[in-house]
Each structure stands twice: as structure tokens, then as C-alpha cells.
Amino acid sequence: MICGIDEAGKGSVLGPMVICGVAGRSLSDFEDKGFKDSKTLSPSRREQLYEVIVSEFKTAFVILEAQEIDKLRQSHSMNTIVAKSHARAAEMLSVEKAYVDACDVNEVRYGIRVSEYMKNPAVVISEHRADSKYAIVSAASIAAKVKRDRIIEKLSEDFGDIGSGYPSDPKTISFLENYIFNNGECPVIGRKSWKTVSNITGKINQKSIFDF
Structure with a gap:
């Protein structure tokens, strides 16, 4: 075989x-x-x-x-x-x-x-x-x-439209940004070791600091 x-x-x-x-x-x-x-x-x-x-x-x-x-x-x-x-x-x-x-x-x-x-x-x-x-x-x-x-x-049925899941997909990035902003962490379906996640998290945290 x-x-x-x-x-x-x-x-x-x-x-x-x-x-x-x-x-x-x-x-x-x-x-x-x-x-x-x-x-x-x-x-x-x-x-x-x-x-x-x-x-x-x-x-x-x-x-x-x-x-x-x-x-x-x-x-x-x-x-x-x-x-x-x-x-x-x-x-x-x-x-x-x-x-x-x-x-x-x-x-x-x-x-x-x-x-x-x-x-x-x-x-x-x-x-x-x-x-x-x-x-x-x-x-x-x-x-x-x-x-x-x-x-x-x-x-997508469980979490909402997550797009294709790839970093090049605007729908995927939009979902991640909204989820991390609203929940303070990466969703369980996200790969936390990806730079995409750390970059989004860092950007959101930076915005939060400047809000004060």
C-alpha cells in the first residue's frame, strides 16, 4: 500500500x-x-x-x-x-x-x-x-x-463569522480584534503563539493605556 x-x-x-x-x-x-x-x-x-x-x-x-x-x-x-x-x-x-x-x-x-x-x-x-x-x-x-x-x-456557527481563519483574511482579523477587545484574551480557537495574536493584543493594550 x-x-x-x-x-x-x-x-x-x-x-x-x-x-x-x-x-x-x-x-x-x-x-x-x-x-x-x-x-x-x-x-x-x-x-x-x-x-x-x-x-x-x-x-x-x-x-x-x-x-x-x-x-x-x-x-x-x-x-x-x-x-x-x-x-x-x-x-x-x-x-x-x-x-x-x-x-x-x-x-x-x-x-x-x-x-x-x-x-x-x-x-x-x-x-x-x-x-x-x-x-x-x-x-x-x-x-x-x-x-x-x-x-x-x-x-463560525458557535463563535460568529471568523472568516477563513487565516491572518490574511480581514474577517478573521476583525473577529480577533473584537473578541480580544471585549474579552481581554484570545479565544480558545485561536493560536496564542502566533504573532498575529500578540500584535493585536499589544495594540489593544496600548490603546487602553492611552485611554487613561
């Missing part, structure tokens, strides 16, 4: 990071199904393909909530967190070979790290933009993106 692994939400300031592994017997199993890098597909198309992926292939999801990411970042870099999560997804699928989207400038080094984090090491093919090169990784990219989008949608 082989698998493709990719993640969604690595750089998000709100919500979880979702890592997905999708397994099959050969790369050809994933060809001609319309699997592409999730960023190039419309939300509706991703949803359609997601149903194909979870019904036809074995999948494994690793979901790291914001608080868990903050805790891990006390002793690990974000790339190490992702590498360990990639390894965990591959282990869950019990594969002999894994294709991963490299999260390191050095593709080979990243592949070695992922393999070393596995209890039963597999061959790891690590490449930049693997989600565009290999349909099996595209499938993982799509499934991770849809799973995370569904979680973000549920969080």
Missing part, C-alpha cells in the same frame, strides 16, 4: 490544522478522477471529490487543535509538528511508501525526518508542490481542505 499526505491550516491563526493521508495500491488508482491541488478547485468541486475519496479509498485524519499546536510550539518548530503529523497519518494507514508535500526547503531532509518519526519507517517521497505532481497527494490535499472547511463552518 502507498499513500499521499497533505495538510490544511498550517498557517491559520484560528481553528485546527488538519492532516490527511489517502491510501491505495498504486498511483494509477488515483489518475483520471479529477484530483488536483485543492487550491485550484471550487468549494463545490472539492466537496464532490471528497465524497469520492472517502468512499473509494482508505483515509486517515490527524487534527491538531489550536491549543495543542500552541503547546507543541513550546518545544517544536512548526515544520517538526507537521512532519510528525505526516508520519502519524502514514502510520495510521500502514503503508510501505508515502508521498508527501515537503514542508522544508530541503525536500530530501524532510522526507528522512518524516520516516524517522514513524515507528515502522516507510519509504517517503518528499517533494515541493507534490499536491500538483501526484494525484494521490492531490486527493489528500482535497480531503484535508474539505475537512477543515467543515470545522471552520461549525466554529
